[in-house]
Amino acid sequence: xxxxxxxxxxxxxxxxxxxxxxxxxxxxxxxxxxxxxxxxxxxxxxxxxxxxxxxxxxxxxxxxxxxxxxxxxxxxxxxxxxxxxxxxxxxxxxxxxxxxxxxxxxxxxxxxxxxxxxxxxxxxxxxxxxxxxxxxxxxxxxxxxxxxxxxxxxxxxxxxxxxxxxxxxxxxxxxxxxxxxxxxxxxxxxxxxxxxxxxxxxxxxxxxxxxxxxxxxxxxxxxxxxxxxxxxxxxxxxxxxxxxxxxxxxxxxxxxxxxxxxxxxxxxxxxxxxxxxxxxxxxxxxxxxxxxxxxxxxxxxxxxxxxxxxxxxxxxxxxxxxxxxxxxxxxxxxxxxxxxxxxxxxxxxxxxxxxxxxxxxxxxxxxxxxxxxxxxxxxxxxxxxxxxxxxxxxxxxxxxxxxxxxxxxxxxxxxxxxxxxxxxxxxxxxxxxxxxxxxxxxxxxxxxxxxxxxxxxxxxxxxxxxxxxxxxxxxxxxxxxxxxxxxxxxxxxxxxxxxxxxxxxxxxxxxxxxxxxxxxxxxx
Amino acid sequence: xxxxxxxxxxxxxxxxxxxxxxxxxxxxxxxxxxxxxxxxxxxxxxxxxxxxxxxxxxxxxxxxxxxxxxxxxxxxxxxxxxxxxxxxxxxxxxxxxxxxxxxxxxxxxxxxxxxxxxxxxxxxxxxxxxxxxxxxxxxxxxxxxxxxxxxxxxxxxxxxxxxxxxxxxxxxxxxxxxxxxxxxxxxxxxxxxxxxxxxxxxxxxxxxxxxxxxxxxxxxxxxxxxxxxxxxxxxxxxxxxxxxxxxxxxxxxxxxxxxxxxxxxxxxxxxxxxxxxxxxxxxxxxxxxxxxxxxxxxxxxxxxxxxxxxxxxxxxxxxxxxxxxxxxxx
Numbered sequence: 019x020x021x022x023x024x025x026x027x028x029x030x031x032x033x034x035x036x037x038x039x040x041x042x043x044x045x046x047x048x049x050x051x052x053x054x055x056x057x058x059x060x061x062x063x064x065x066x067x068x069x070x071x072x073x074x075x076x077x078x079x080x081x082x083x084x085x086x087x088x089x090x091x092x093x094x095x096x097x098x099x100x101x102x103x104x105x106x107x108x109x110x111x112x113x114x115x116x117x118x119x120x121x122x123x124x125x126x127x128x129x130x131x132x133x134x135x136x137x138x139x140x141x142x143x144x145x146x147x148x149x150x151x152x153x154x155x156x157x158x159x160x161x162x163x164x165x166x167x168x169x170x171x172x173x174x175x176x177x178x179x180x181x182x183x184x185x186x187x188x189x190x191x192x193x194x195x196x197x198x199x200x201x202x203x204x205x206x207x208x209x210x211x212x213x214x215x216x217x218x219x220x221x222x223x224x225x226x227x228x229x230x231x232x233x234x235x236x237x238x239x240x241x242x243x244x245x246x247x248x249x250x251x252x253x254x255x256x257x258x259x260x261x262x263x264x265x266x267x268x269x270x271x272x273x274x275x276x277x278x279x280x281x282x283x284x285x286x287x288x289x290x291x292x293x294x295x296x297x298x299x300x301x302x303x304x305x306x307x308x309x310x311x312x313x314x315x316x317x318x319x320x321x322x323x324x325x326x327x328x329x330x331x332x333x334x335x336x337x338x339x340x341x342x343x344x345x346x347x348x349x350x351x352x353x354x355x356x357x358x359x360x361x362x363x364x365x366x367x368x369x370x371x372x373x374x375x376x377x378x379x380x381x382x383x384x385x386x387x388x389x390x391x392x393x394x395x396x397x398x399x400x401x402x403x404x405x406x407x408x409x410x411x412x413x414x415x416x417x418x419x420x421x422x423x424x425x426x427x428x429x430x431x432x433x434x435x436x437x438x439x440x441x442x443x444x445x446x447x448x449x450x451x452x453x454x455x456x457x458x459x460x461x462x463x464x465x466x467x468x469x470x471x472x473x474x475x476x477x478x479x480x481x482x483x484x485x486x487x488x489x490x491x492x493x494x495x496x497x498x499x500x501x502x503x504x505x506x507x508x509x510x511x512x513x514x515x516x517x518x519x520x521x522x523x524x525x526x527x528x529x530x531x532x533x534x535x536x537x538x539x540x541x542x
Numbered sequence: 543x544x545x546x547x548x549x550x551x552x553x554x555x556x557x558x559x560x561x562x563x564x565x566x567x568x569x570x571x572x573x574x575x576x577x578x579x580x581x582x583x584x585x586x587x588x589x590x591x592x593x594x595x596x597x598x599x600x601x602x603x604x605x606x607x608x609x610x611x612x613x614x615x616x617x618x619x620x621x622x623x624x625x626x627x628x629x630x631x632x633x634x635x636x637x638x639x640x641x642x643x644x645x646x647x648x649x650x651x652x653x654x655x656x657x658x659x660x661x662x663x664x665x666x667x668x669x670x671x672x673x674x675x676x677x678x679x680x681x682x683x684x685x686x687x688x689x690x691x692x693x694x695x696x697x698x699x700x701x702x703x704x705x706x707x708x709x710x711x712x713x714x715x716x717x718x719x720x721x722x723x724x725x726x727x728x729x730x731x732x733x734x735x736x737x738x739x740x741x742x743x744x745x746x747x748x749x750x751x752x753x754x755x756x757x758x759x760x761x762x763x764x765x766x767x768x769x770x771x772x773x774x775x776x777x778x779x780x781x782x783x784x785x786x787x788x789x790x791x792x793x794x795x796x797x798x799x800x801x802x803x804x805x806x807x808x809x810x811x812x813x814x815x816x817x818x819x820x821x822x823x824x825x826x827x828x829x830x831x832x833x834x835x836x837x838x839x840x841x842x843x844x845x846x847x848x849x850x851x852x853x854x855x856x857x858x859x860x861x862x863x864x865x866x867x868x869x870x871x872x
Contacts, residue, residue: 341761361763370761378757383821384750392751393762395744402743446762 041103043068043231044089044120044200049098051084059084061098062257064250066200069229071222073242073263076252077275077465082235085252086202089233090122091115102199119199123206127185129192131178136160138177139192163191167221182327183214190221201225202233205463207241210327213530219245237465239268240494251275272466283470284498285477290318291501295352296485297368297454302346304330304337308509315454315485320476322500323489324525330509331489332373335456339363339370350454364393369452371443373459373489375436379443382432386424386442387413389431394450416445421471437468444475455479456487461495473499493522505529566867567814567830574837581845590840592723596715598836599725600625600784601803605810605828606729606736607663607780611677612808612816613740613823614773615753616670619681620662621781621807623688625800628658628785630692630701633795637704645710655782662688663778667771685804693797702794715790725787729829732783737825739776746823749773753820806835809857813864834860 042065051059059081066072076082087093089100091109100107102118109115112122129138136153139160145152160173169187171180177188186206193201203222207215222245225232236242242249246263251274258274266274272283298314307330315321323331337344340359348355355366363370372378380389387409391398398412399405416422420441424434431439440460447455460476461469476499479486490496496503502516505528513528515521578585585591604621611618636651643650662684669680695701703711717724740746752759752769760766789795812818813834814827838860839853848856 359763359765360761361765364763372761374757377755378761381751381754381758381821383754388747388751392747392758392764395747395764399744402745404742404744404747 041068042066042101043103045101046085046089047099047101049085049088049100050096051081051088051093052096058255059088059095060255062252063098064257064260066231066233068199068231069226070247071226071232071234071245071263073234073236073246073249074252075236075239075242075249075271075275077467080252080275080465081255082252083204084255086122086204086233086235089115089200090120090202092122116196119197120202121193121196121198121200122202123190123193123204125205127182127189129177129185129189132176134174134176135164135171135180135188136173138188139163139173139195141192159195160191163195164188167191167194168217183210186210186214186218190218194225198230200231200233202235204235205237206234207236207238213326215241237463239271242271243268275465276467283466283473284495285470285473287499287501288477288481290477290480290483292317292319296350297487298349299338300347300349302334302338302344304333304342304344304509307333308337308344311506311509311511313504313511315487317483317485318480319502320480320486320488320500322496322503323487323506324491324493324496324503325506325512325529327491328508329506329529331506332458334506335370335458335487335489339368339456341370360393361396364450364452367451367453369447369450369455371447371455371457371460373462375439375443376432380431380439380446383430385428385430386417386422386434389442390416390446390449393446397450412449416442416449420445420475435465435468437464437472440464440468440472441475444472448479452484454485454487456489458489459491460488461490461492469495493525496525497522564815564824564827566864567824567827567834570813570864571830571834571837574834574841578837578841578844581841581847585841585844590844592726594836594840595833596723596725598832599729600788601806601810601835602729602829602832603732603780603784603787604777604803605807605814605832606732606825607777608807608811609736609814609816609823609825609828610740610749610773610776612811612818613753613820614749614770615756615820616770616773617677617681617808618666618774618777619678619804620666620685620688621777622800622803622805623685623692624659624662624778624781625785625788625803626692626795626797627662627688628655628782629789629795629799630695631655631658632785632789633701633703634695636707637701640704640706645707647704648707648711652786655786656779659778659780659782659785660775661778662781663775664771666778667774670774671767671770689797692795692799696795696797698797700794700796703789708790708793711790713790715787728783728787732780733825733829736776736780740823740825745769745772750821750823753817753822755821806832806857809861810835813861815864815868817868831864 044066046062046064049059049062050057062085074082074085084093088095091112091114094110100109107118109118130141133141136157140156145156157173164171164173164187167187167190169184169191171184177185190206206218210218219241222232222234234242234245243263243266248260249263249266249271250260251258251271253275294317295314296317300312302308302311311334325331333342336342338346338348338357340357340363348357350366357363357366376382381392390413391409398408417424422438422441424438431442434442457476460472464472476486476488488496488500497520500520502514503520503525504511505513505515505525507529515524515528575586604625608618608621632651632655635654636647639647639650666681666684669675669684670677673680714724719727740749748759748764748769751762751764752766756766759769810831811828812831814829814831815824816822816828835857838856842848842850842853842856
């Protein structure tokens with residue numbers, strides 16, 4: 019509470035040498051947040067200048083989200099103050115921050131599917147005329163705002179009918195509907211790929227040009243490097259420092275976030291790949307998503323699947339595994355297998371990690387043991403009864419082999435951080451010891467230290483003679499860990515890269531252009 | 543890259559954590575007993591308590607089944623009319639068989655009751671899972687069907703049980719074994735079995751998983767259709783057992799048998815701490831819930847403060863309080 023005692027907290031901003039200090043549009047001073055005895059944010063002092071793009075980076079649990087929520091009025095600080103253009107402000111509700119000119123673009127898409135784009139934009143602040151909603155005017159304003167953002171959907175279409183990327187734009191349009199002085203983006207590109215990211219970055223540069231301060235939170239350090247004028251690094255709830263954006267390399271940022279020297283993010287590639295086909299899929303068709311896809315993955319191989327959102331990668335595998343309607347001829351170790359359900363897939367020895375670990379992977383309200391054994395119930399517990407002793411042993415084993423960090427054994431899956439949830443999900447799928455492991459977006463929303471570990475686990479799998487398929491929207495990740503990458507576009511395989519041709523630009527080319535020619539790419 | 547060789551932070555900690563929400567129904571039960579004693583010391587007499595618990599037995603037995611249906615993410619509104627329907631079938635069958643089988647008509651009738659219950663439950667389950675109809679609507683439909691069938695079978699009147707069987711069947715409701723009324727014994731057995739299945743078996747795990755998140759269950763290779771349908775079949779079996787206990791009490795089936803029981807059953811389940819949106823089942827809480835409902839009714843009859851016509855209103859208040867406790871005790 020006492021402001022005087024906090025003024026010397028300025029030293030936290032020390033490394034920001036060479037940055038001119040003008041009137042801050044938003045200033046946080048000694049901001050702290052405690053929940054009971056747990057301090058999640060401690061003494062953060064930060065100035066945001068008009069017209070600057072200020073990135074906030076940090077590992078999961080470093081306090082980024084808490085910081086953003088404090089700035090935008092979702093929670094109140096335990097200590098410290100906020101001021102805007104020199105005036106003290108206090109927000110106890112999000113709409114107060116909104117009114118003061120601070121907009122937050124959420125990480126998750128929070129829109130009502132059954133309502134139109136216009137209705138969503140004005141939800142909760144409908145314009146009225148004579149006490150009735152003024153649809154015509156709202157539609158006009160909505161259309162103008164969408165056009166400004168380069169979003170081509172009609173203002174009258176239902177949100178459920180538009181693509182994920184367009185929904186993200188609608189969400190941004192919603193945040194930008196009123197004039198704002200500060201716009202906060204919380205991991206805006208997590209669900210976007212390639213061109214969609216570019217469009218968003220353009221929007222952000224336009225905001226900057228109009229003198230609006232942009233706070234940008236992201237795990238994608240390449241974006242941070244391109245965008246940020248300043249980079250503030252949070253670690254364990256404390257501000258490590260604020261640095262001029264262009265002076266930091268991605269490795270520098272990662273090192274500051276982790277607080278120790280980081281080994282290479284991607285493990286040294288190993289020659290575990292053999293020529294022995296393990297899983298081969300012929301003529302896979304998933305109505306509406308995938309047309310006639312065939313591929314083979316070999317023992318000891320990490321095969322990547324790249325493509326834009328909507329290219330049909332996830333649908334291909336869900337169709338093949340009986341999770342959605344589809345047909346495919348599947349051979350496992352040379353023998354044909356019929357897979358009509360996830361159970362049959364598991365019995366055949368194919369494990370699948372969904373990209374949606376919170377919605378489809380884990381029971382968030384449940385403890386870790388039942389989550390771990392859920393898909394292996396049949397073979398893990400012979401007979402009728404659940405064997406808790408075995409379950410406890412398996413959990414202890416999983417916690418140590420996958421380095422799952424938890425506060426106590428009684429925690430619920432939902433209380434784990436994203437990285438630890440992913441490790442638990444990996445342990446769950448591997449519990450039935452599949453010979454082919456399909457991992458959809460292995461590191462989405464995961465901090466850098468956990469990423470490196472997960473890459474290590476994937477490599478361990480192929481070293482044990484399993485075959486591994488990695489579906490990812492991060493091309494860098496595919497190039498970093500895969501032996502070979504198949505690129506999909508509009509439901510078909512548009513090409514394949516390996517060895518010398520396996521570069522991000524070749525993958526991007528195959529993913530986006532219809533008649534791509536990649537040198538030596540073994541296209542099918 | 544080698545995996546980090548850090549020691550896992552696994553601590554040997556008790557997995558069970560005390561939760562007010564879980565303890566709530568039992569605390570409420572104790573509080574009611576204490577209140578009852580203050581109002582009228584006879585309330586705690588063995589005779590009165592054993593009467594109360596005996597009367598709560600049907601709702602308790604049916605509610606054990608409902609705990610499965612609700613924790614798997616379903617709902618069954620048809621249980622009340624299903625009791626009447628099964629009671630009607632059972633009595634008609636027993637009466638028909640009495641001349642040829644004699645007293646053996648009673649166990650034969652009980653077997654028919656169980657088979658009918660299983661089939662009714664299966665029908666509900668299949669309509670909900672294979673037919674993909676909202677449980678509320680599907681069982682609203684079967685509720686009407688069962689009620690109409692019993693009305694049709696009784697021709698609007700009653701089907702009494704044959705005189706030759708009445709005396710032999712009476713003890714199933716009125717008898718005792720080792721001093722304990724038989725309905726209490728039966729509901730205890732049903733509860734123990736239910737708790738075993740829900741907490742200790744793979745089926746129980748799957749049931750809760752399907753209720754908590756259907757997608758997670760599906761992606762874990764669990765058949766959602768099978769798991770949910772089995773929950774309804776368990777419900778059907780429980781309704782049949784309740785009907786078997788109920789028939790000797792009145793000695794007849796009528797169109798009003800079991801009317802509005804579905805509300806009492808759902809109330810018992812919910813005040814017992816089972817989440818109405820699924821994923822969390824509490825068998826012993828359900829039993830406590832059923833007893834609480836009957837205790838309140840009894841308390842109101844024994845005391846002169848509140849008219850017994852208001853029993854349903856008080857039960858309504860209780861369910862709302864129970865939901866508020868669940869909401870705010872996180």
